[in-house]
Amino acid sequence: MLFTTLFVLAPLVCIRHLDSLELSSAISVGLAVVFVVVTAAIFMYKLAFGTVSTPQLFPTFSADASAILGLFSVVPVLVTAFICHHTIHPVLNEMRNESDHKKVVQFSISLCTALYVMTSAFGYLLFGEDTLSDILSNFDADLGVPYGTVLSDIVRVGYALHLMLVYPVLNFSLRLNVDELVFPRAVPLTYDNRRFYLVTCCLTSAAFLGASFIPDIWDAFQFTGSTSAVCLGFVFPGAVVLRNRRHIFEGRGKKLLAWFLILLAAGASIMAITGDIYELFE
Known part of the structure; x- marks a missing residue:
């Protein structure tokens, strides 16, 4: 992991412009498609030979507190x-072309949605009740297909490369926001090499430590999803609509919707955190 951080991630996160990451981003999307294609192919093969078990399509509901809170943890x-x-x-x-902004956002979200749905669907159809929170761990076992070891290596290596190529894009915006938060009156980050490499080094080191000590990716997703992700996705946009400094969001309906998003996000976050705490002390 240290080798990957120093010789793969470090050069990529030191890139100062996003357009220089277009090739790595395209490769990462292609690797995600490879993951879906390989998983779907394995499932189709096992389905044709009748060696795949029928998964449970609907959850089992119960009045148990852990089961109810578990739904909110998802x-x-x-x-x-x-x-x-x-x-x-x-x-x-x-x-360059501002008219393409909306199309780019819509296409990106549609592509991500399609990949997420196909990954989860074929992954669950293939492994059923044995599907782990980190689906890559399922590829450690024998897949029961010809060249199963080779296919497992392709999936694991490909997805690992996918994550490494995605990280620099996330780090780019994170670095800008952290810099503006810590150094609000400084010159733009691009013009200060010392500050640029200092912030980059700190963020990369923090990511390395988190990857080394967090035992399960599900725990990381639960924590970030119930805190920062909820704020970014619902609370902050709702707050922007309510503040409405430039008088863009007019109308009672939009304000009610903003309040609904904020309250819904806060409620879901509280329930998710409560569920995590309940599991720790259960």
């Missing part, structure tokens, strides 16, 4: 998957 993970608000503005700022 919400933060789903919210995290669609949080892209912090990368939209840097991407749009580097686009």
Whole structure:
């Protein structure tokens, strides 16, 4: 992991402009498609030979508190998957044609939704009740298909590369926001090499430590989804609508919708955090 951080992530996160990451971003999307294609192919093969078990299509509901709170623990993970608000503005700022902004956002969200749905669907159909929170762990076992070891390696290596190529884009917007928060009156980050590398090094080190000590990716998604992701996706947009400094969002309906989003996000976040605490002390 240290080698990957120093010789793969470090050069990518030191890039100062998003347009220089277009090739790596395209490759990351292609690797996500490869993951879906391989998983679907394995499922189709096992389905044709009748070696795949029928998964449970509907959840089992019960009055148990842990089961009810467990439903809310899924919400933060789903919210995290669609949080892209912090990368939209840097991407749009580097686009030449402003008329394409809306199309780019719509296409990106549609593509991500399609990949998420197909990944979850084929993954669950393939592994059923044995599906783990980190689906890559399911590929450690024998898949029961010809060249199963090779296919497992393709999936695991491909998805690992996908994550490494996605991280620099997320780090780009995070670095800008952290810099403006810590150094609000400083010159733009692009013109200060010392500050640029200092912030980049701190963020990369924090990510490395988190990846080293967090035991399960599900825990990370639950925590970030019930806190920062909820704020970015619902609370902050709702607050912007309510403040309405430029008088863009007029009308009682929009304000009611903004309040609804804020209260819904706060309620879901509280329930998710309560569920996590309940599981710790159960």
